[in-house]
Amino acid sequence: MKIKKNIATSENGFVFNPATGDSFSGNAMASVILLAMKNGVNTAEIKADILKKYDVSVAQLDRDWEDWIIQLKEANLLELELNHGN
């Protein structure tokens, strides 16, 4: 699950998609995750880091991660992962 390369993010949660002109504001947790995703950190590592630093259970984080991915898809911020069938 990769975020589009050209997406601009700031530390305070502002997100800009130059391809579409859309802009978004995110909360603190969204900023942390977006920054990690942009730096190419994989999902398992991001989750492990959150569990280490934040007061959240594995179940809750997994539940929220699913919702987070839906939000990113909805916002058109994810790279399309095409299955070429080979």
Place this chain on the structure above:
Amino acid sequence: MEKLPYERPYIKRLTPGAMNKFGSHSGAQPFKHIDGVQVTNLIAAYGSPLFVLSETQIRRNYRSAYRAFSTRYPKVQFAWSYKTNYLNAVCQIFHSEGSWAEVVSGFEYRKALGNGVAGNKIIFNGPSKSKEDLMLAIENDSLIHIDHLEELNLLITLSENLTDKPRVAIRVNMDTGIFPAWDRFGFNYENGEAWNALTKVVASGKLRLTGLHCHIGTYIQSTSAFGIAATKLADLALRCKTVLDQTIEYLDLGGGFPSMNTLKGAYLPGTDTLPSIDDFAEEICNKLINSDFAPNELPLLILESGRALIDDAGYLLGTVLANKRLADGKRATVVDFGVNILFTSFWYDHQISPAQDFSPHTENMAIYGPLCMNIDVIRENINLPLLNPGDHLVVHKVGAYNMTQWMQFITFRPAVVLIDERQNIHLIKAAETLDYIEENENVPGHLKAK
């Protein structure tokens, strides 16, 4: 090392648009206490969902409304509208403030007697009064407000051999310039039906015509409608005096004053648009004082306000069960209270506050109840902070009608607690149990579980 507080990740699309002339939305505030009692403690002690009533607020509402009328008119009497909330503890608060009882069924009538209200301080309204109900009301010298000719004829028959004439009024319906006109109750003013009923009462010689009653609608947002009603009732009373030689002792203007809830579809919140109780009092009292009554013959003014006196004294506490993302990307939150106990969510966009701290981020969401029914929608759209399962919510202004119109449907009805003026908590109605619900059921022998 102590861990940082977690909030689920959330992004919101920024949509530049037209400026809002009403300014930015201030957003929800955490609502942690009711009359100094912590919401989380109430839920821990009595479960979720839970209705909470504030005795302080009920008394404050009563006194402020009574002051609004009594400072403008010499003779004022309030009668508590039982159907609005007939939990005995609630009725007793109003009675202790001086309210009579206004009832609309034999059930409510007997409840008022049980609450120790003197028979002559019970106003008996409504279209359905049985022969037994009427006999009881006659024996107790209650004020019987006649709704239709069948009731009038029955009363005349029941009074045949009585030495003391029953005290009666007729309910009058009228055009007050609002829609809908409630013409299904009582006798019409404009077409002369009310006058005919009055002459019939007097001609019978069996009934004592004591008052005139109207109740022009509910949640009325125009003061002028009450002014018209007061003028028409005063006109009728003066005609009774001059034509029928009957002194009308009281005019009962009923209720129908709005609470500060926001009606569905309203552009602005109720608190910004609705007239205050003082505005209604000013209109009604002005019209009566400026009518042709001699100053020493002004009739007693009775008011049967319900909703306006208790709605904002009631809260519903609940808990978030789950979060969902709907097919169109919109957030939906499932809570443990549904339309079965929050009947008024069909009429109002109830204000809902989280009961714990939250970050400034808000999300537009639908709030769904726990019933397996598509219509169980508490709010179709509301901006609330990010809620997690287990978080508590407070629904505001739910004191009127919910604790009488609630349905036992799919699940139990919750407990109701009262916070008194010293911040003591009293359980005034226990939560339902399976035994309670099945108490009056009977399974025939051949269908019993083996």
